[in-house]
Amino acid sequence: MSGTGFEMKEVLRTEPKRSSVNQAILFILPSIVVTVISIILFTQLTALTDQQRHIFSVTIIAAIILSLVGMAGMQLLIYRIIDDRDNDKDGAARRGTNIGIIYSVIFSIIITGLVSPYFLNVLHFSLKDFFYFAYLLFLYSAIWVVVSAFWASERYKYPAIIFTFSYLAIFAFTYAAYGFNPAYAISGYAFGTTVLLLMFLLASKIIFRKPDPSYKLSKTFTRLTKLIPQNSAAIMFNIFFVLAIFLDKIIVWVYQGVMTGQGLSVTGPYTEGAFLGLIPMFSIAITAYFTRRTKSLVDNRYNGTFGEILKGIEEYKHIYWTSMSAMLVITFGLLVIVASLVFFLINDPRYYVYY
Numbered sequence: 379m380s381g382t383g384f385e386m387k388e389v390l391r392t393e394p395k396r397s398s399v400n401q402a403i404l405f406i407l408p409s410i411v412v413t414v415i416s417i418i419l420f421t422q423l424t425a426l427t428d429q430q431r432h433i434f435s436v437t438i439i440a441a442i443i444l445s446l447v448g449m450a451g452m453q454l455l456i457y458r459i460i461d462d463r464d465n466d467k468d469g470a471a472r473r474g475t476n477i478g479i480i481y482s483v484i485f486s487i488i489i490t491g492l493v494s495p496y497f498l499n500v501l502h503f504s505l506k507d508f509f510y511f512a513y514l515l516f517l518y519s520a521i522w523v524v525v526s527a528f529w530a531s532e533r534y535k536y537p538a539i540i541f542t543f544s545y546l547a548i549f550a551f552t553y554a555a556y557g558f559n560p561a562y563a564i565s566g567y568a569f570g571t572t573v574l575l576l577m578f579l580l581a582s583k584i585i586f587r588k589p590d591p592s593y594k595l596s597k598t599f600t601r602l603t604k605l606i607p608q609n610s611a612a613i614m615f616n617i618f619f620v621l622a623i624f625l626d627k628i629i630v631w632v633y634q635g636v637m638t639g640q641g642l643s644v645t646g647p648y649t650e651g652a653f654l655g656l657i658p659m660f661s662i663a664i665t666a667y668f669t670r671r672t673k674s675l676v677d678n679r680y681n682g683t684f685g686e687i688l689k690g691i692e693e694y695k696h697i698y699w700t701s702m703s704a705m706l707v708i709t710f711g712l713l714v715i716v717a718s719l720v721f722f723l724i725n726d727p728r729y730y731v732y733y
Contacts, residue, residue, distance in 0.1 A: 408525075408541035415545045419552060425560045433507050434564055436642055441514035443624050444493075448485045449519050450620045451613035452478050453526035458605050460530040471527045471586040477602065478523030486516040500641035510564050517571045524578040527586070536581050544574035 426434060456474040490512040497503045497511065528537050548570030555566030606613070635642040 407538040411538075411542045411545050415549050419549050422553060423556055423560070423563060425556070426563065427560075430560060430563075432640060433501075433503065434567075436501060437503075437507065437511045437514065437564060438567065440493075440642075441511055441518055443628075444489055445482075445486075445515055445518035445522060446624075447617060447620050448489065449478075449482065449522040449526075450616040452481050453522060454609060454613055454616050455602060455605055456523065456526045457530040458609060459601065460527065469587045471531050472582065472588060474530075475524055475527045475582055475586070478526070479520050482516060482519035482523055486512065486519055489515060496641070502641070507564075510568055513568055514571060517568075517575050521571075521575050521578060524575070524582055527582060528578075531586070533585060536585060537578075540574070540577045540581060544570065544577050547573045 423431070423434070456478055459474040459477075460470045494508065497508050498505075503511070525537050528534070548567060551570040551573075552563055552566035555569075556563040631642050634640075
């Protein structure tokens with residue numbers, strides 16, 4: 379017992395608080411980068427006609443939302459695959475990513491087939507416009523898969539760097555194509571998003587261990603058939619959680635589309651306010667911080683003497699209340715930022731924000 383207790387004290391003493399803060403910042407940085415660059419980008423596309431703006435915004439938003447919903451369950455399964463192999467032993471991250479990309483291809487094909495009548499007949503997309511939607515749907519589906527592998531392996535630095543660099547590239551390519559001809563803006567956006575996926579694939583190939591050549595991909599499929607029923611409740615929760623975030627917006631978009639005859643309308647103050655209202659969710663960085671700080675406490679909660687276990691409990695409580703207080707402060711600060719952006723963007727008809 380004394381040996382175990384010594385190990386427990388060493389873990390508590392050496393757990394780096396600064397590392398936890400850094401991990402939390404890196405975890406939430408991609409969301410901040412995407413939001414900021416998207417606001418800057420879409421406020422610049424003022425030369426788009428109403429029809430071009432409608433197609434551009436619907437293409438991007440539909441691809442992102444459908445991919446997020448479709449990949450919600452797969453992301454959780456990738457977490458389980460990597461956790462089972464102790465953060466990438468035997469190439470678990472690469473195998474999980476490979477399975478996820480195969481699934482993203484299948485998912486994109488199925489969804490594209492299902493929604494094609496709606497896009498072509500109701501939204502009046504041309505075949506070229508619908509191709510961009512289908513292509514972005516696959517790109518984003520694959521991106522969420524690869525990102526989940528990095529996060530499951532606690533390699534938060536790489537998504538932060540890749541998202542920052544790639545979204546700057548998305549801005550540059552989109553604006554360059556838009557400057558050449560506003561109708562080409564979606565081409566630049568698609569090309570920039572392709573760069574984003576390729577950056578993630580290249581990084582995953584370099585960072586994650588290559589699976590053993592003797593290990594067959596079919597074994598991972600077999601493992602999935604066991605993981606799915608074991609985690610069915612968590613999978614459904616993830617899917618419905620994503621749906622809950624966007625459901626109110628989808629209802630309003632469909633209603634506005636019916637009223638305007640466009641089939642789907644994602645423009646206007648409601649969309650701007652709704653998405654800006656998601657900014658306070660950036661305080662979830664505190665959750666990442668809390669998880670990082672308490673990981674060793676939870677993993678070793680039954681180790682050590684009785685006094686050391688009680689000390690661990692008190693440490694857990696202290697971190698919990700500190701994190702709770704920090705989250706409330708940060709949420710309030712983000713709320714002030716949102717209110718300021720709403721006043722600036724929604725009250726000025728020159729500015730439009732689409733995601």
